[in-house]
Amino acid sequence: MTSKNVISWNALIGGYGNHGRGPEAVELFEQMLQERMNPNHVTFLAVLSACSHSGLSEHGWEIFHSMGRDNRIKPRAMHYACMIELLGREGLLDEALALIRGAPFKPTANMWAALLTACRVNENLELGKFAAEKLYGMEPDKLNNYVVLLNIYNSAGNLKEAADVVHTLKRKGLRMRPVCSWIEVKRRPHIFLSGDNRHPQRNEIYQKVDKLMLEISKYGYVPNQKTLLPDVDEQEERVRFYHSEKLAIAFGLISTPYWVALQIVQGHRICGDCHEAIKLIARVTGREIVIRDASRFHHFKHGRCSCEDYW
Ligand SMILES: [Zn+2]
Numbered sequence: 001m002t003s004k005n006v007i008s009w010n011a012l013i014g015g016y017g018n019h020g021r022g023p024e025a026v027e028l029f030e031q032m033l034q035e036r037m038n039p040n041h042v043t044f045l046a047v048l049s050a051c052s053h054s055g056l057s058e059h060g061w062e063i064f065h066s067m068g069r070d071n072r073i074k075p076r077a078m079h080y081a082c083m084i085e086l087l088g089r090e091g092l093l094d095e096a097l098a099l100i101r102g103a104p105f106k107p108t109a110n111m112w113a114a115l116l117t118a119c120r121v122n123e124n125l126e127l128g129k130f131a132a133e134k135l136y137g138m139e140p141d142k143l144n145n146y147v148v149l150l151n152i153y154n155s156a157g158n159l160k161e162a163a164d165v166v167h168t169l170k171r172k173g174l175r176m177r178p179v180c181s182w183i184e185v186k187r188r189p190h191i192f193l194s195g196d197n198r199h200p201q202r203n204e205i206y207q208k209v210d211k212l213m214l215e216i217s218k219y220g221y222v223p224n225q226k227t228l229l230p231d232v233d234e235q236e237e238r239v240r241f242y243h244s245e246k247l248a249i250a251f252g253l254i255s256t257p258y259w260v261a262l263q264i265v266q267g268h269r270i271c272g273d274c275h276e277a278i279k280l281i282a283r284v285t286g287r288e289i290v291i292r293d294a295s296r297f298h299h300f301k302h303g304r305c306s307c308e309d310y311w
């Protein structure tokens with residue numbers, strides 16, 4: 001580009017970060033400073049999240065602490081949320097809580113949500129319950145918070161509390177909507193619900209899923225025991241083998257040539273079982289699979305995901 005502005009830098013840094021290429025993102029950030037381009041709060045968000053995704057914690061802290069120096073851009077809630085994720089990836093939950101408590105402003109919902117994710121990944125029910133209750137109090141009409149809280153109570157065996165959540169949900173008239181994934185093939189979007197039977201090629205799609213599951217089981221795939229689900233409800237759990245993302249992938253594999261990377265979009269966070277399965281599907285088929293879910297980009301390649309199993 002002949003003339004670069006802060007937006008082009010941000011887009012580039014964010015793109016590398018989103019796909020798990022942290023070192024390049026940090027390098028670009030440094031190059032940007034050298035070229036005397038002033039970073040804005042979006043730049044800091046992009047580079048901090050790149051550090052967090054790629055486990056570059058030293059770089060991350062250094063950049064975080066450099067904010068606010070010389071009265072430049074002060075860290076905001078979104079930057080704190082990034083650092084909470086960074087600590088969460090290292091399993092440092094007490095430190096993450098301390099960071100929230102030490103913030104010079106009232107902690108926001110996205111900070112508690114970042115802590116909740118950290119608790120889910122690290123399977124800390126106690127602190128997770130605390131974070132989920134905070135969120136629930138702050139955003140009482142957000143359906144996701146109920147689902148998360150419900151799943152936490154169920155996993156912890158707090159059946160009475162779980163029943164209370166369901167009761168509140170009903171009283172408020174909030175209903176869980178079915179989740180879906182979509183994939184574009186030959187410029188046409190194809191939308192799949194979990195356990196969906198409406199696609200004209202459903203037989204082929206289901207056969208492909210079954211074949212893939214059999215194939216990846218040779219590489220050590222075992223269907224996940226019930227784990228803490230991010231934001232899918234119990235009904236989804238029952239059709240786990242045919243979650244919407246698995247159907248979309250199977251359809252993508254049978255409808256496109258082998259060199260095409262599959263691109264899938266969905267509004268819900270991917271479940272742990274699908275994540276494991278897709279890593280292995282990418283490995284056995286040699287395909288690149290990119291899923292944009294509610295939380296981030298997952299770039300599956302050679303049996304790994306760019307999120308490093310944290311989402
Ligand atoms: Zn799933």
Ligand SMILES: [Zn+2]
Nearest residue numbers: 298305307309
């Ligand atoms: Zn991932």
